[in-house]
Amino acid sequence: MIHQKISSIIQSRRSIYPSAFNGEMIEEDIIIQLLENANHAPSHKMTQPWRFKIFGNDSKKKLLDEIIKKKEISEIKKKKLEVSFNKSSHIICICMKRNKDLLPEWEEIAATSMAVQNIWISCVDSNIGGYWSTPKYMNQLRTFLQLHQDEICLGFFYLGMHDSKKENTTRRGNLYEKIQWFR
Ligand SMILES: Cc1cc2nc3c(=O)[nH]c(=O)nc-3n(C[C@H](O)[C@H](O)[C@H](O)COP(=O)(O)O)c2cc1C
Numbered sequence: 001m002i003h004q005k006i007s008s009i010i011q012s013r014r015s016i017y018p019s020a021f022n023g024e025m026i027e028e029d030i031i032i033q034l035l036e037n038a039n040h041a042p043s044h045k046m047t048q049p050w051r052f053k054i055f056g057n058d059s060k061k062k063l064l065d066e067i068i069k070k071k072e073i074s075e076i077k078k079k080k081l082e083v084s085f086n087k088s089s090h091i092i093c094i095c096m097k098r099n100k101d102l103l104p105e106w107e108e109i110a111a112t113s114m115a116v117q118n119i120w121i122s123c124v125d126s127n128i129g130g131y132w133s134t135p136k137y138m139n140q141l142r143t144f145l146q147l148h149q150d151e152i153c154l155g156f157f158y159l160g161m162h163d164s165k166k167e168n169t170t171r172r173g174n175l176y177e178k179i180q181w182f183r
Contacts, residue, residue, distance in 0.1 A: 009124045016129025018084035021160030025056070026089040026128060031159070034128075035092075037118040043111035045102050050115040051095035053145055060091055063144070070140045084158065092119075092157040094132070098150045112154060119157060129162040 035052055043049060055063045064085045068078055085091070096112040098105065116132060123130055134155035145153055 009121055013121050013124050014129075015131035016123075016160075016162055016164070017131055018087045018158050018160060020129060020162045020164045021087035021089070021158075022163055023087050024089065024161035026159060026161060028056075030128070031056075031090055031092075034119045034122050034159075037122045038115040041111060041115035041118050043114075044107045045099075047097075047099045047102060047108060047111070049096045049099065049108040050112045051097050051151060053093035053095060054090055055093065056090040060085055060088070063091060063093075066141060066144045067137060071137045088158045088160045090159045092159060093138075093145055094154045094157055095145070095147065095151050096154055097148075098152070100150070109154065116157060123159075127161050127163065128159060129164075130157055130159045132157055 031054060035054075038050060038052070039048070041048075041050065064082065067081065073081070094112065094116055096108055098108060120130060120132075132155050138153045138155055141153065147153060
């Protein structure tokens with residue numbers, strides 16, 4: 001029997017977008033707890049390819065400036081990005097370190113994604129919300145992010161405090177259309 005609590009946590013995980021954040025800061029030790037859970041994700045040959053770059057306060061502002069500098073965006077989009085950054089407590093850049101002699105890339109992306117899922121489900125039932133953003137410009141920030149040659153950026157995890165009670169509407173398609181039993 002599957003633990004009911006696990007099912008409940010997994011099924012109530014939602015993307016909480018910065019528009020719902022209230023601008024409050026998340027304590028650094030909570031950020032570490034989230035990342036500690038991320039660090040317990042599985043990985044083939046235990047390569048543990050996930051890497052996290054954490055931006056808060058001043059560094060968050062520098063990241064925003066860098067994005068605006070790199071990206072050709074309209075004033076409206078720029079304003080929207082500024083609001084998202086201001087309302088977020090921290091922005092975690094999700095990175096992945098390749099072990100190309102050991103594994104194909106997809107396995108390391110998969111492991112890093114599992115680490116992100118651990119962060120995401122750790123936010124359930126708390127006032128911490130987040131979502132994974134994968135803008136095209138993430139690939140133009142390599143120097144700013146101090147990525148080594150064997151590292152890539154897989155997006156940003158926006159984290160913030162929120163008061164909303166987002167309804168648990170999963171909007172998932174029917175499971176039975178996605179499975180095939182071989183009995
Ligand atoms: C790998 C990945 C990349 C994503 N990138 C974006 C993104 O760039 N912008 C966005 O608005 N949402 C992004 N999302 C969030 C999805 O849109 C969201 O998870 C989906 O709509 C389901 O909603 P839920 O997370 O509340 O269940 C991403 C999610 C994943 C897993």
